[in-house]
Amino acid sequence: MAKKSKSELAVEAKEVASIIAAARKARHNFALFHGKDDLIFKAHKSKNKSACRKMAKDEGAGAKGAVGALEVEEKFVNLIVEDPDSTPANFAKTFRAYLSARGLKMKVRLLSEDGDVIDDGAEGDEEAADAPPELGDDIEQVLEKIAKHFEAMKTSLLRCLNSAPADYRERVVKAVELYKKAMKAKSPDTALKALAALRKLVAATPSPVIITDRLSSAGDDPEALGKLDGLVNTCAAQVTSDPAFMDRAFPEMRDMRKALKTAMNKKPPPSNIAELKAMKEALDTMFYDHVDKPPRAHGPECHGPGLTTQQQEDRILKKKNPRTGKKFKGKPVHKASNFLDEAAFVESQMVLRTQALDHIDDNGIKPPPKGAKPVRLPPMKAKLVDVLGPNWQTSVQGVKRKKQKGQKDTCVDATWGPDSNCKAIYDLLDDGTLRLVTLYPNPIA
Known part of the structure; x- marks a missing residue:
């Protein structure tokens, strides 16, 4: 991150100090997001959370952050976040450093709306739990050390329980119960094994x-x-x-x-x-x-890896679907191309889907009403050399129709060049998700 000048920090320090002082007297709403160079912090006594979010976004806030209510008591800044599951890791610590850089030595806590502490700004617990205590003669001392390691991972455990899918959460809860049962029975070896299993479960939780x-x-x-x-x-x-x-x-x-x-x-x-x-x-x-399944199958079936040049020629000359071999309806195509490996297809999908999401966000496009026709987005494009790197031509192939007077059409290799791109079309569905309509490498001729 680019360092801010002393004068810039001084201006922000005055504004932030004013907010903190006012929040001591009355609860404020806030928005706190990562920006390009630093955190962007906005808070107001009467404006709602959405208004605070907009103020932050107008100053360049990114997607990662939190909104909620701000309360200040003594040396504690309490951020009561609206959505704990989407709050960035170590956010309390990050905000504490932000305040410190502006001359405010405060402790920061992130709380759920129920008042549970989800992040107290302490150092990450990965290191604290990496070296569990060794078993010794004094069982009580060992159990005390084990309990401290369990306490050290509580923030991560709570985030896991808040965000894990239901079936996975059940496994975590059972692991916690086994740990507590072992501690109650004063069995340190069993408690250590349960704690190790619990750590693995928390670390591997499938959640954003x-x-x-x-x-x-x-x-x-x-x-x-x-x-x-x-x-x-x-x-x-x-x-x-x-x-x-x-x-x-x-x-x-x-x-x-x-x-x-x-x-x-x-x-x-x-x-x-x-x-x-x-x-x-x-x-x-x-x-x-x-994306390789209906109704998302067109991109992979006609432009994915595993297709031969003959299949692409049959698509042009005989209107055959490369995957099924059946004749497709509609106008004939004059070019047919595909990616040669999954990685190239996925790399292009990463870039173009991100473009589509940015387009939706930048233009304020809303999902259609439930059950309504999807919103078709304009084509997303990016140069293949920018997406796949200098050796991009090893990841694509294609053919094109060649008309011959008085004879049947034939196919020849497509012409690729530095301006060749990858192109994708997406639909925005009523649940807010994107559906890939098609994705293909696009030769220049």
Whole structure:
């Protein structure tokens, strides 16, 4: 983040101090979001949360943050957040640093609307729980140390219970009960095993907020990212049982895939590379399978990997669907192209779907009424070289119709060039999700 000048901080310090002083007397509504260079904080006594959010957005607020009610008592700033599950990881600590940079030495707590502490600004509990106590002769001392480790992970545990799918939450609750039963029975070895199992469950919770938490903790460290394999596995299991999870967690799973790619480019040890590659391939399969089914099948069936040049020629000359071999209705096509691997298809989907989401947000497009016809978005485009890198031509193939006077039409290789792009069309559905209509690599001729 770019550092702000002393004069800029001084202006903000005066404004923030005024808000804190006023909030000591009366509850305010607030909006606190990550911006391009720093946090953006807006609060007002009479304006509602939506108005505070708009004020923050007008100053460049991003998507990650929180809205809610602000209360100040003594040295505590209490943020009573509206949606705890979507609050960024370590947000209390981040806001505490923001206040400190403006001369306000305050403690920050994030609370649920029921008054539960969901983040007290303490250091992350990953490190605190990494080295559980060793079993010794003094059982009471060991049990006390184990209890401290359980307390250290309470914030993450609460976030897990708030955001996990119901069936997964049941597993976590059972693990907590086993831990408490072992502690009551004063059985430290069983308690340690239960605590270790609970930590794994919490760390691998398939939820958008947990994905963000784990990515925030791992940063760009290839070894730390390699430990997210359990999270990838549970996300895959969740997508299988609940396909809609992919829509809910798309931005976070996209960020995880991007982090894995970045880590692989840092050239870690071969064993770590293999681990990261396997995780990325698992995510690629999840993303690809998510669109490779009706009514989302056109992109993969006509432009996905595994198609031969002959199938593409039959699509042009015989109007045959490459996947089914059946003749399709409508006008004949004059170009046919496809991606050669899932990764290239998914990479293009990542970029173009993000474009579509930005288009919806920038233009204030609302989902249609329930049961109404989807809203067709304009085509999203991006140059293949920008999406797939300098070797993009190894990931696409295509043919085009060639007319011959007095003879049947034939096909020749499509012409690719630096301006060749990938193109996607999306529908916005009544539940607010996007449906991929088609996605394909687009040769220039």
